[in-house]
Amino acid sequence: MMKSILKTFAAALVAASALTAVTAATVTIASAETVLRLDEVAVGELDPGKASDYADSILMFNVYDTLVIPNQGAPGHQGHLAESWTVDGNAFTFKLRPGVKFHSGNTLTAEDVVFSLDRMKALGQGLSYLFEIVDKAEAVDEGTVKITLKSAYSPFVASLVRLPIVDKKLVMANLGAGDGEMKDWGQAFLSANDAGSGAYKVTSHNPQQETVMAKNADYFLGAGAKAPDTVRLRYGLEAATVRTLIAQGEHDISSQWLPPEVLKSLAGDGAQLLTESGTSGFYIKMNTTKAPLDDVECRLALANAFDYDAGIKMVAINDSVSQGKPSTGAILVGMLGANPAEMANKRDLEAAKAHLAKCKYKPEDINLELSWIGEVPLEERFALLMQANFAEIGIKSEIKKLPWALFSEQVSKPENTPNISQLFVSSVTGDPDTLLYGMYHSSAKGTWQSPEYLQDAEVDKHLDEGRTATDDAGRAAAYSALNKRLVAIAPSIYAYDQVAVFAASKRVSVPALTDPAKAFNLSGFGFTFRLMEMNE
């Protein structure tokens, strides 16, 4: 009997080996086409009107075009679909670049811009809040669009990097079920199809697997000769899988969410580390409505007791690359109104004790609730660091894990909001307004960004000045004063300026993520595929 079983096993083994050999030989199909493979943790939202997170932004910036784009290696913006624009009070008039075609072959006109803006406002999702300020948009003629704001808003041009222009004719021909004249505003169609004019066209989209994009040979700026012909954006790959795929040459760029030790290991194997910085920061937020952090002296005691250098070391990948840079205040280094890099926050235990002595609450009566978001394991390490740091000045604390869904519900009421929350917050347009207004203006309190519940007239005044000042110097002065005030009243501990780090194979060159002179001050814009180069 044993002989026959062994025979069966042997036969199965031979068959399996033969099959493996045949298939291994057949998958190596010679092709001149260059393919870029990258991954993101979450499903990419293909509908540009709903785009908000990193994967969505990568899709949006490559499949769709916007009126303006950020300058490369410099602050400010430049025309993209807009050739030029004029500002008259609260009215912005944009002259469109002629002859731009959508992937469908339709010509891009002012009607498409108006439709895209109306659609975004009607959906009320993603980053549509950026355009609540818009009173009306009108097509003056085929190549001119006029947008009138309800009130003065200086960073409006910066917001336009988040207004992707969709093909109105194509969307209108594919409206799904819904109420009213516009039915579903094409949501069902745009969640699975592309209606853009960008440098890449979507060839397939599987929300759980990947989005495949092909280079648009007719792109109005021309398709980069060495840019990848095909891009496969994969979703939800495990860190171990990405680690193995990159090492085997079957993957090109990882997401930024790999654990530091995996990034370090990949770098050790020869992978390059790409970085993007200047758009987001790690904020430790203090609930200013509850004892003891309703006392500014107590908050300053914690801000001085926090070990900033240890925090940076915790996110370091190697001696030269870290997922964090020292923070200098509420505004990220390099942004309008920021302090220079030399003014990095430092731990000062003596100052912490002095502030604590002035606090109306006794340290022995304090027991802080340190929360961390369950989906972000790194925050647990920071909670432990804070617990140790605060214990050194005699403050006890308890660590509490909160899933994101529960956290976002709890922060809607100040009494339910933990004493301390940890959040990564980014400027979605590269302008300090979209970084700070949602966090610190009293009208914006009680959202996931603002568990501080800050109500400070001076902060409000500076934030409003930042919106209304018409020149850069005036805005810089407003934000500089705001930064000073936010450091003085410490609603948050400004832990570090975040650096997104991606591991990449040597097959691809990404100047926007390796050379500061070619970087963009907009999260995700470094993943503009037409500016990448495939090396083999």
Add this chain to the structure above:
Amino acid sequence: MPPVLRLLAKRLGTSLIVLIGVSLLIFAIARVIPGDPARIALGPNATAEAIAALRERLHLDDPFVLQYGYFLADLARGDLGISLYTNRPVTQDIADYLPATLELVLVAGLMMVALGLPLGVLSARYRGSWIDHSVRMVMLLGVSAPSFVWAVILMLLFAFYLPLFPIAGRISDSYAISPVTGFLLVDTLIAGNVRAFGNAAWHIVLPAFALALSGIAQAARLTRSNMVETYERPYIEMAKSYGFPEKRIAWRYAFKPSLIPSMTIIGLDFAAMLGNAFLVEAVFAWPGLSRYGVAVILRKDLNAIVGTVLIISAMFLIVNVIVDLLIAFINPRIRHSQRAS
């Protein structure tokens, strides 16, 4: 009514009651997970109006009983609603992702039977020998680590250090196979593309083996212990004294009665694999329903949670019915008990 049909009718009846119970339970559980599904779906920056509109569309502000009534009415029309995670009908998501999981689980199930049972027989037959000890060692390893640990170990061993198998996905990017059944091993053959079939088979080996390993070990352990017990029965002694060949005694007189408990466990393991597959699917980037199920739970995608759990429960029940029928087919006493009842 023939006894087997009577058994089938009885099992299908109880399965239907179980399914209704599961639907009610999961419908309630999905609604008590923390977080507002509308807010999660629309993102942290959605306007209050958009959130209110979605809550209304999902009937989230209605009483629970009314919500369940809407759900049952939609279910009767075959409509499980729209997934807030993928923005597609849940039925379409299930149709897209279920075949990938079923294919993986079926291949793993085949491995479980094809390897687990012979290993158990081999171990029992050569009890106390080095073969028995080796097989028991493998069984111990198989049951002592969960499938995702094996997934990572197998990937490291056979895709990284010894790159014999692919790391991720169901088929290489160079093949474009039009879906007919959703089972790539079938669709590649329908397309007449033998190379693509080989490629799909090559992709499924590691994830299926990782998923099957604990089941193989369970089946082997159970078969071995049952066979060892059966070998000690007087009728085996008698068969030996009559001089029947060892092979005949092993397969015909010892194996068949030992198979019944193994079959029950294999059936349960097989059905459990539908739920357990998610970590293996995650490690091997296998676009299946289990991975989808976890993603929708994390996003509190109510429609998709209920749809996925219902489908997995239905599969679980179907497998159990099939196992019951198979056991009745193998064991005449069960058939006769149905006749008597």
